[in-house]
Amino acid sequence: MHQTIDSTGSAPHLRGSPRSGLRRVIRLIAILTSIALVGGGAWYLLLFLVTRTDSGSAAIDKSVRVVEVTIDSGDVRIDVAGQGEKTELHKKLTKSLRSPDEKIEHDGDTLRITTTCGDGMGECGSDYSLTVQAGTRIKVNTRLGDVSVTGVRASVEGRTRIGSVRVEHVIGDRIVAASETGAVTLKDVDFDTAEATSKMGAIQVDEIEPFKKLKAVSKMGDVELHLPSSAGPFAVDAQTELGDRTVEVAVDSSSGTSVEARTKIGDVTVRND
Structure with a gap:
């Protein structure tokens, strides 16, 4: 193939159109974005598929006069059992790629509930709702969640890192x-x-x-x-x-x-x- 020499004696420069270069960049960005969206969607789908919540309840012995709850993530609500109502513990444990490690101990007049999640990805939490006798002393500590204590006739300590604390009646x-x-x-x-x-x-x-x-x-x-x-x-x-x-x-x-x-x-x- 012969090149035509212009009047200056030099061959013309061969280069692509600026628009074609821009189109290539746009296509590359679109491809990378699609990969990110697909990957992110697959990750959230995986979390959705492996996440589940288990609920349970148990009676609280009448000898309990002190309740201590220490958890990583979750809400804690404590109320006084009404007339004719049982003192009970209700819990909701959420697990995915991590699972809450729960320990419930009854030591003399003290009920201790400790739940940890550890490091890792995915949801992990434990919500507790307790109905107790009016004279039960309360101590609650959660890193992430709300604390609510209502109606007891004893000293109360409620702490959280991220969440609200409400003490009433x-x-x-x-x-x-x-x-x-x-x-x-x-x-x-x-x-x-x-x-x-x-x-x-x-x-x-x-x-x-x-x-x-x-x-x-x-x-x-x-x-x-x-x-x-x-x-x-x-x-x-x-x-x-x-x-x-x-x-x-x-x-x-x-x-x-x-x-x-x-x-x-x-x-x-x-x-x-």
């Missing part, structure tokens, strides 16, 4: 409700000392009886306390670095009833019911 010497990321609520509670804390979440305390010490601290979230109008004055330490501060209760720094309400980012409100 409880009478106990000491109440601890703590979340690293989530709201914390104490409502209609009677205590000597209470601690409600969150690193990132609102704190609300409402409908409470006269007490000795109340601590409500958040790093990022509003703190709202409604103190009993029948009590006071209070030794109040109310602070916020970025937000509004409102204190509408009788204050006396020498009072034996102390209130600590603090947040770094958010509003702080302390007022009577």
